[in-house]
Amino acid sequence: MSTIRSLFATRLYHAALSDKGGPIDAAELEASCFAIAEDDEAGQEWCETQGFPGYTSYASLIDLPWRFPIFADLVTVLDAHVAAFVEDLEFDLDDRKIVLEDLWINILPEGGIHTAHIHPHSVISGTTYVAMPKGTSAIKFEDPRHAMMMAAPVRRKDAREELRSFIYETPAVGDVLLWESWLRHEVPMNMSEEDRVSVSFNYKWD
Numbered sequence: 063m064s065t066i067r068s069l070f071a072t073r074l075y076h077a078a079l080s081d082k083g084g085p086i087d088a089a090e091l092e093a094s095c096f097a098i099a100e101d102d103e104a105g106q107e108w109c110e111t112q113g114f115p116g117y118t119s120y121a122s123l124i125d126l127p128w129r130f131p132i133f134a135d136l137v138t139v140l141d142a143h144v145a146a147f148v149e150d151l152e153f154d155l156d157d158r159k160i161v162l163e164d165l166w167i168n169i170l171p172e173g174g175i176h177t178a179h180i181h182p183h184s185v186i187s188g189t190t191y192v193a194m195p196k197g198t199s200a201i202k203f204e205d206p207r208h209a210m211m212m213a214a215p216v217r218r219k220d221a222r223e224e225l226r227s228f229i230y231e232t233p234a235v236g237d238v239l240l241w242e243s244w245l246r247h248e249v250p251m252n253m254s255e256e257d258r259v260s261v262s263f264n265y266k267w268d
Contacts, residue, residue, distance in 0.1 A: 068224055072206060075147040075240035076231065079190060082142035086135060088235055092192045094130045095167045095259050098123065115174030116257065120166040127165070136190070136261065137162055140238065144186055144265050147240045153185075158267055160185055165263040170199075172256070176249035178204060184243035184264035191233045195256035200232040201239065204246040 079086050098119060099105070105122035108114070112121075119126065127134040141162070148160050163184055170176065181187040189201065205227045217225055230250075233239055241247070243264065252258045 072245060073147070073151060073242070074203065074229070074231070075143070075150070075188075075238075076233065077143060077238055078234075079136075079139050079143070079236050079238050082146065083139045084135070086139060086236070087132065088192065090132050091136065091261070092259055094132055095169065095192055095261070098126070098129070098167060099169055116171045117169040118166055120164075120168075120262075123166070124164060126167070133165070133261075137165065140165075140188070140190070140263060143238050144188070144240060147186060151242070155267065160265045161268045163264040163266040165261060168258075168260045168262055170249065170252050170258040170260075172252055172254060174258075175199075175251045178202075178246050178248040180246050181243040181264050183266065185267050186240055186265040187243040187245075187263070188238060188240040188265075189233075189260045189262045190238040191235050191260050193257060193259035194233065194235050195254040195258065198254040198256070198258040199250040199252050200230040202248050202250055203229045203231065203241070204248075206245055208246075 099117040102117075102119055102122055105117060105119050108121040109117055123129070127137050144160060148155075153160075168176070168189075208227065217227055223229065231239060249258075
């Protein structure tokens with residue numbers, strides 16, 4: 063008797079922020095993101111120098127929870143979601159903790175993309191969604207075995223999810239996605255005329 067099993071799972075956590083703790087005021091969070099972007103001259107300069115479309119606070123601000131209380135509230139909720147994901151992953155933390163490393167704002171305008179990348183030196187990465195206009199881009203995850211597939215044929219278009227080479231996830235405002243930081247991902251072109259706003263973050267093993 064033959065058996066076929068799926069091995070070496072890649073886990074993706076998708077939930078509403080409100081599932082863990084009190085709700086985060088989406089309008090206040092969005093207004094805070096735009097207010098920070100408008101005042102952050104260093105961040106604007108970095109984006110221009112690097113050719114980054116739109117705005118990110120990734121290289122300029124490391125103290126968002128201190129600047130705006132709503133970001134401190136957000137971190138409290140994110141901590142609870144990350145703890146649940148870490149439990150699902152069955153990590154043996156050896157009396158250490160998974161803690162927030164950094165957190166930053168992303169504002170992606172029409173035509174903007176964020177090319178494929180990973181988050182080195184972190185354990186858990188994720189994004190929560192602040193503004194997702196109709197027609198805006200999903201997030202695209204790449205099968206981490208891609209580089210080792212060599213001469214493998216492409217998958218059928220109707221292949222079941224666990225066998226696909228790419229997964230497109232379209233979250234709603236107020237959702238949070240979590241994944242292990244080695245998982246390559248990208249944001250395809252924003253086809254909406256409105257800005258796509260999110261807050262991304264990394265957690266490290268401390």
